[in-house]
Amino acid sequence: MKILVVDDEKDVQILFLQRFRKEIKKGELDFVFAFSGEEALGTLRSMKQEAVLILSDINMPGMSGLQLLEIIKKDFVAPPPIVMMVTAYGDEENFNTAKALGADDFLTKPVDFKLLKEKLIQQT
Amino acid sequence: MILEPLILMFIVWQIRKNLRLLLPDTHWNKNLKWAMIGIAILFILERILPITVVTNWIWRLLILGIGYQVFKLPLLEKMRTIIIAFLPLIIINAIKDLLEIIYLPLYEKIEDYLGLAVGCSLAWMIAMLIRSNKQNKALKKERDKTLAEEERNKFISAQKEKLELIVEERTAEITKQKDELMHAFTELKNTQSQLIHSEKMASLGELTAGIAHEIQNPLNFVNNFSEVSNELIDEMNEELDKGDIEEAKAIAADIKQNLEKIAHHGQRADGIVKGMLQHSRSGNGKKEATDINKLTDEYFRLAYHGLRAKNKSFNAALETSYDETLGEIDIIPQDIGRVILNLFTNAFYAVGEKTSKSASEDYKPTVSVTTKKTKDKVIITVRDNGNGIPKKVLDKIFQPFFTTKPTGEGTGLGLSMSYDIITAHKGELNVDTEKGKFTEFKISIPIKNNRAT
Incomplete structure (x- = not known):
């Protein structure tokens, strides 16, 4: 299963690759990275019909994570990807908006990687 | 001769008039008044009693005495013209009378000439009196002018005083207004600096949330990279125990990269905090590259x-x-x-x-x-x-x-x-x-x- 991580912070890539080093090595998880909502949509379009889990930041310049979520839930239906939202502001409003837009899960920064690992393994 | 007492009376009257102008409030005024009364009484007695021979000489001596005083006292300078006007007539009359008493034949012989001399001295007297009158008039005019000028000067100085008072009042008013303006200006300046400060604080408020977000991200990286490095060291040790030096080295390289990332994000947070401090700091801004x-x-x-x-x-x-x-x-x-x-x-x-x-x-x-x-x-x-x-x-x-x-x-x-x-x-x-x-x-x-x- 591919996991698409969307964040405008480029160091997220290195961090994820190291955090999930063992899982990647064992071939349990496969990470793809995009650094903006727009880039994420492009990546999604190029990955036809693959089961995907999307982990997206909300606060990004340009297309926000919530906008991306809305488009994904509208345009990518077969098969519907699992979308988990990550934001620095763990507030009600973003949580509710993300839920309303159909987010499958919700994480707040700083990300608890142990929890995330469990969740990811659960999904796969 | 009836002229002498009249002349004396006139001279005394003139002296009194002059002195009254020059030295008001002196005993002279009273004394001269009594002198005039004395002259009048003697004149009346002379009309009634046959004493003209004596009185004529009294008149003459008095006139000459007064004339001498007039020339001696600078105070009576103005009277000199009058004395000079009467002097020839008095002297000629005196000579005439003396000659009549002392040497009658000669008197009779030159009587006509003496009469002519009297006429001449009368004419002199009239001419001199006219001149004196003119002089007096001119003097009076001068005096009036001086008086008018004095009056004017007084008026001007009074006006000046008034003006000075007004100017002083105005100056006080203006000074007061200036002080008020200065006060208002200072207040405005204070308000302005307060406003600038509150504007700064307002924009700082706008920034705070952004700064929190900006700081949260590098902090998350610092925490995450240090945590993951910790795990990596455990893994590296495991690899070393297994004897897989190659893998251990690869992990060491990752740790090194992570430490660099930690330093980078630490500096990033540092820069943000510094920027925030710089923004909130008021004034003393110096130019920096x-x-x-x-x-x-x-x-x-x-x-x-x-x-x-x-x-x-x-x-x-x-x-x-x-x-x-x-x-x-x-x-x-x-x-x-x-x-x-x-x-x-x-x-x-x-x-x-x-x-x-x-x-x-x-x-x-x-x-x-x-x-x-x-x-x-x-x-x-x-x-x-x-x-x-x-x-x-x-x-x-x-x-x-x-x-x-x-x-x-x-x-x-x-x-x-x-x-x-x-x-x-x-x-x-x-x-x-x-x-x-x-x-x-x-x-x-x-x-x-x-x-x-």
Whole structure:
């Protein structure tokens, strides 16, 4: 299963690759990275019909994570990807908006990687 | 001769008149009055009794005595003409009388000549009296003139005093007004500095959320990278125990990279905190060699995240184009930072307004920033595709307290202070706008000689 991580912070890539080093090595998880909502949509379009889990930041310049979520839930239906939202502001409003837009899960920064690992393994 | 007592009377009367003018309030006035009464009594007695032979000589001696006094006393100088007028007549009469008594034949012989001499002296007397009268008149005129002048001088000095009083009053009034104005001016200055401070605090408030976000990210990286490095060291030790040196080395390289990342994000957080401190610090701004690109980018992100923190539905595309040849230029970083922040805040506000009001699906809110180096200037351009600035307010935007924002949202000092800051850097702040399409602010700062005067 591919996991698409969307964040405008480029160091997220290195961090994820190291955090999930063992899982990647064992071939349990496969990470793809995009650094903006727009880039994420492009990546999604190029990955036809693959089961995907999307982990997206909300606060990004340009297309926000919530906008991306809305488009994904509208345009990518077969098969519907699992979308988990990550934001620095763990507030009600973003949580509710993300839920309303159909987010499958919700994480707040700083990300608890142990929890995330469990969740990811659960999904796969 | 009937003339002598009259002449004496006249002389005494004249002396009295003169003295009354020259020395008022002296005993002379009274004495001369008594003298005149005495003369009058003697004159009447002379008319009744046959004593003319004696009295004639009394008259003459008195006249001569008085005449002598008149010539002796400088006080009676004016009387001299009168004495000279009477003197020949008195002397001739005296000679005539003497001759008649002493040597009658000669008297009879020259009687005609003596009569002629009397006539001549009478004519002299009249002429001299006329002259004296004229002189007196001229003197009186002179005196009147002097008196008038004195009067005028008195009047003038009185006027002058009055004027001085008025001037003093006015001066006091003006001084009071000046003091009041100075007081008002000082108060205004205080208010202004307070306003500048509150404007700074307001923009700091806008920044706080952005700063929190900006700091949270590097902090997360620091925490995450150090945690993961910890795990990696355990893994490395495991590999070493297994004897897989190659894998251990690969892990060591990752740890090294992570430590670099920790340092990088630590510095990033440090820079943000420093920038925040710089922004909140008031005054004593000194020029420092500053990387304009870095400063611009920092405030661009802070402004964006600040707004995002307040209004979560807000979103805009950020476009940046930095001229990498810019290098460092001498500016007061916190001041220029405030200008940039202000322009960004305005730009974001503009696209936000357009998004919420026009609500067209196709509208893509975009704020862009461009830096460019020309021969002698650095140009920073902030552009938004908001609704533009209406023509009727365009010439007011740099005025203090002018704001289009609802009451309580804007101080109206942002652009006016920005303008002042850029002017102090000897630069220019220009605006270009088109209704419904865009607004573009252009800061140009000379690279050299931009020291504030």
